[in-house]
Amino acid sequence: MEKITDYKYALDESSIVAITDQKGIIKYVNDNFCNISKYSPEELIGQDHRIINSGYHTKEFIKELWTTIANGKVWKGELKNKAKDGTVYWVDTTIVPFLDKDNKPYQYVAIRSDITDRKKGEEELKKTLKEISDYKYALDESAIMAITDQKGIITHVNDNFCKISKYSVKELIGQDHRIINSGHHPKEFIKELWTTIANGKVWKGELKNKAKDGSVYWVDTTIVPFLNSIGKPYQYVAIRSDITERKKGEDQIKKSNQKAIEHAHILELKNVQLVDFCNIVSHNLRAPLINISMLVDYIEQSSNEAEQKEVLAKIKPVVNHLMEVFNELVESIQIKQDIEIESDQVILKDCVEKVLIGFETQIKEYGADIQLNFDKTDIIYFPQKYIESIITNLISNALKYKSPNRKPIITIKTKKEVNNSILLSVTDNGLGIDLVLHKDQIFKIRKTFHKHPDAKGFGLFMTKTQVEAKDGKIWVESQPEKGTTFFIEFKNQNI
């Protein structure tokens, strides 16, 4: 009997205990019950047990409870009850029916323990889990997601990832993430990415990836390493968004900018040519026209027939000169309009020898020595008719402006240059040009630098125009009484 009292004491100390009759009217509550429910024993005794109902549980749940205990069976479960002040608490509950001799319950002993804290924790956890799954949902819906292990093997992809990469989930899981590498990025770039995430840092950047069908797409990418307890990444979560359209737009803008710059450059060039042309007209066409007009005026005013005849005879050469200048102008304009002319594969040796035939008489007469050195580069890509004209002009100049004191030596050489171009040089030992005086004018039309009857000042102007028609460059080095070297750089030589 004493033992039972001890048990009861232990139970009262440890648990929340209440006893009701078979109708649920409270007959006994212990201190723990009063503490948790915030009622006094007086307020509870004689009351229906439903006084602490929170209304949280469904009717079916409560009914099942009553059915169980009314049938003399023990009920176990978790209940949410309401205290006097309206706060709620959770109790782990065991209800034991005490049976009479007819096996009918005559009272119910409810033994409870407070699990409010545990329940709260559970609820919080549930809430957090729900929040997390909401986040995941939001991310899955909005972003392109992939998770790889620390070696880069894909362990998870979402629908968006499959959609953009055109692979199925099955094709991706277990594969190295490099399956979508486009090869666009340099090795250093990829290395930097891996170094960053392997060190546990977040990487952000724009990546060009390749889909299953070979098409490429741009993604704005954030890779977050998930770290284990010792701070080492055990997996990487990559969150991407499709920026292909934006990238296309950027490319478009870049291209149209580039085009605008090119156009501006061409326009600038055209403007320079136009100004040049105006100057040429002003300087070179106007002079003979004025001569003609002055000659005609003179004839009109003169009454002396012999004088009239003398002056009349002077008109013809001026007209011829005018014609010549005019034709040269037309020729140079044609070159400028003919920028699209195709390059030929010119074998330089053949070309120069062909040109030299035209100078045979002069070469013999002057005892000129022509040295060719094309060992390194014998082939030039350039319009055949231009290169013939260029070489003709340069050889013609070298012979025309030879020194009276020595036999002409003319050296024609080629050299490969680093930037896919070939340098052709024509060197003579002739009169030379005073470059201090004539630097700016050497390639201008109608500029002559020697008192030579055949000096017309058109050859170098034409040569420059032809060289520049194909983006080439021409320049000169010279010393009076030593000789002159003309250099021509031919671009885009496919060497």
Added chain:
Amino acid sequence: MSPIKTLTLVDDDDVFVFLTTKAIEQTNLVDLIKVFGNGLDALKFLKENKNNVDALPEIILLDLSMPIMNGWQFLEEYTKLNPTIGKKITIYICSSSISPDDVTRAKTISEVSDYIIKPITKDKLIDLIKKL
């Protein structure tokens, strides 16, 4: 006795030189007409005669576009030489160029009195000589 002794043409254009010479001769205002086909020849002459006042011209008609040494280069050298020359020489640029750049550039050179665009008439020549 003519108003001026010497007028110098610096011009490589044979026709212009021929006609202008004739026109000047007809005015009877000039004793001697000297012709140089380019700036360098003219400059050499001036250098050699910088103290020989009688040989130096009163007026120079200077073309711009010439071989060897053009009008601008001549003016550059002449400007350096000018302080040592023992006579006031009036220089007119006489060019067929109608380029505004040339006209503007001529104005910046104090040694140049005026820019005359070819053709030059007999009346204009008389005017120039008499103005002196």
